[in-house]
Amino acid sequence: MRPMTYVDALAWDDLLEEGDTVVMDILQPGLVIGNPGAPLIDGANQSGRMLNLKQVEPGYVFRKGQWLSMILNGQRFAYKSRAAATADGTGKLAVPLRTMLRVPTLNNAVVEITKPMAEGWVTLEQDAHEIAADERLVRLRFTLEERE
Numbered sequence: 666m667r668p669m670t671y672v673d674a675l676a677w678d679d680l681l682e683e684g685d686t687v688v689m690d691i692l693q694p695g696l697v698i699g700n701p702g703a704p705l706i707d708g709a710n711q712s713g714r715m716l717n718l719k720q721v722e723p724g725y726v727f728r729k730g731q732w733l734s735m736i737l738n739g740q741r742f743a744y745k746s747r748a749a750a751t752a753d754g755t756g757k758l759a760v761p762l763r764t765m766l767r768v769p770t771l772n773n774a775v776v777e778i779t780k781p782m783a784e785g786w787v788t789l790e791q792d793a794h795e796i797a798a799d800e801r802l803v804r805l806r807f808t809l810e811e812r813e
Contacts, residue, residue, distance in 0.1 A: 671796065674803035686812060691732045691743060691781045701725050701778040702756060706735060711770040716744065716760045718776055721752040727760055732781040737774050740812060741784040742767060785811040 702722035711717060716735075727733075727750045734743045745763045752758040790806040797804065 668797070668804050671803050674805065677805055686785060687787050687809065688741060688782050688784045689809065691734070691783050693732060693781075696728070696731065698779050699725065701727075702752075704733075704758070704776040704778055706770045706772060706774040706776060707757060709770060709772040712766055714747070714762045714765050716762055716766065716770070716776075718752075718758045718760060719756055721756045721758040723752055723754045723756050725752040725758065727751070727758060727778070731778075733760065734777045734781040734783065735770070735774055736777070737768055737771055741777075741782050743781060743783045743811060783809055783811060785809045 700722050702720055702725060704718045704721045707717040707719035716733075727746055729746055729749045731746050732743060733746070734741045744760075744766075746760050747763040748761045750758055750760050786809070788808045788810065790808070
């Protein structure tokens with residue numbers, strides 16, 4: 666995490682308890698996301714390395730290496746694209762994924778493109794929680810292992 670004030674770091678206090686999960690933004694610095702519309706999964710039980718979406722803004726370009734997350738039964742799953750793809754005139758978009766889908770999809774499940782999120786368990790590094798009194802900043806270091 667980037668350095669933050671002590672007050673802002675309080676929001677991450679639950680990281681100090683093992684076994685807790687966390688949901689956090691997937692940062693894509695410098696990437697202009699644009700307006701992807703209100704994307705939903707287009708079809709149940711998809712598998713493989715292609716994710717079909719609907720209700721995407723026609724002409725929206727999903728870039729190679731861009732992240733998305735989908736919410737299935739209250740849990741988020743994050744994926745990165747392996748190639749660029751463009752939504753057609755009806756708002757359908759087939760996103761080629763770097764990894765295979767890990768769970769069957771649900772038709773009309775929400776897909777997060779504007780603000781993709783990762784959900785998982787935290788492993789704290791040694792000295793993961795450091796307070797630099799001279800700078801009045803807190804530094805947090807951890808690894809997030811995505812839930813399955």
